[in-house]
Amino acid sequence: MKKIYFFIALLTGFFSTAQNDVTFSVDMNGYGGSFTTVYLSGELNGWSGTANPMTDMGGGIWQTTVSLADGEYQYKFSHDDWAGQDNMNAGDACTVTDGGFVNRIVEVAGSDKVLDTAPFSACYDDGNPGPHNTTFNVDMSGYGGSFTTVYISGQFNGWDGTSNPLTDMGGGIWSVTLPLSEMYTEFKFQVDAWTDQENFMPDDAGTVTNGGFTNRYINVTEPQSRDYVWGTEGSTLSTEEFSQAVTFKAYPNPTSDSWNIATNNQTINAVQVFDISGRLVLSETPNAVAHAINGSTLQKGIYFAKISTDKGQSSIKLVKN
Structure with missing residues (x-):
């Protein structure tokens, strides 16, 4: 039996019991064998071969949405009660190698998410291998x-x-x-x-x-x-979902008083500041392209700020000295 990792949801303030709708989809066009039904199998269902059947969306795409608590989950796409399964390579970017098993991995952290459609037995290729x-x-x-x-x-x-x-x-x-x-x-x-x-x-x-x-x-x-x-x-x-569209700077950092937050001409809708234990200590709705976070009442230490705009969100570490 594989393990489920429950992380502290510092960015959201949710408890691990909060549920998030996660949509998985797989492209079976490259699969050379025959099958009847594709399934989602993993830590989320005890690696069952039949608990989570996927829906044939047409064009070779199969999809399902499951409700998951915050955490990390290893999984695979399988078909017909483990008659066939993903065969991934150790070191593939979308996988984790754990105890000799190579599985896909998904991190769930406080919000619904739709995963990119993955080819069966391969990672999604966005055309940018890095670095x-x-x-x-x-x-x-x-x-x-x-x-x-x-x-x-x-x-x-x-x-x-x-x-x-x-x-x-x-x-x-x-x-x-x-x-x-x-x-x-x-x-x-x-x-x-x-x-x-x-x-x-x-x-x-x-x-x-x-x-x-x-x-x-x-x-x-x-x-x-x-x-x-x-x-x-x-x-x-x-900050797995790091948004290139949302860029900002915080200065001075460290500070003994306030942090100035400026974006690339995007309206800051909300600012949430969490302490190192994940406790929400400040919540503000500036609705402006620049904003000063007043840290004068905070104790010295490390904090994490989640900045939300119309185009997405990103996060930054703040240091109070």
Whole structure:
């Protein structure tokens, strides 16, 4: 039985019981065999071969919508009670390799979503294989020992101990942005060329266990930024649906008072600020292209702001000093 990861929904304030309608679709035109019905099988239904039949939409496209709580779910498309199934390659950008099994992965975080139609046994090809700028931020403020430099090591750099150092951003936050090709890749944060490293237990959220090693992982499919806390399972902030249409800047950051938010001439409809535990601490509806978030009443620390406009939403980490 596979595992279900329930992440803290920092961007939404919803509990894990909140349900989101997620639409899955698959293009069967490239499948060479015969079949009667396509099914959605995965952690969402105990890997049942018949619980979630898909609807023939015509033109070789099959589709279904299921209601899911916030979290990450591994799944596959199958047909006729496991008479056939997706056969994906380890390292494909839309997959995760967990305990030797290569499955598709979907992250659900506080809103309905319609997934791109995927070819059977292949990832969706958007014509842009990357590289995609991928930002990794890690909060080291809870680290108990001393260190000089934080590094990120993973499959993408051959687990090298020194090739990708992070930059000290202040407030305990270390950050690096890497141009990565579309891929699924495992990684960890470590300090001073493997003097110390993160340690996880199998089944920790946001990790996979392969060959006796438990590591973090990320699916690189587009530009994105993810925030982590050293040695803590899961990501504290997910911006998987990073919108190129929604760009903005926050300044000064860090600040002791207020953050000024400016967009690319888009009206800011709503601003929600969450603390590190996921608690909503500020909610504002400015309806303006620029806005000042008043942080004077907030304690020192790290916050996450979700900025919503007519063209979508994006998120940013805020530091109060």
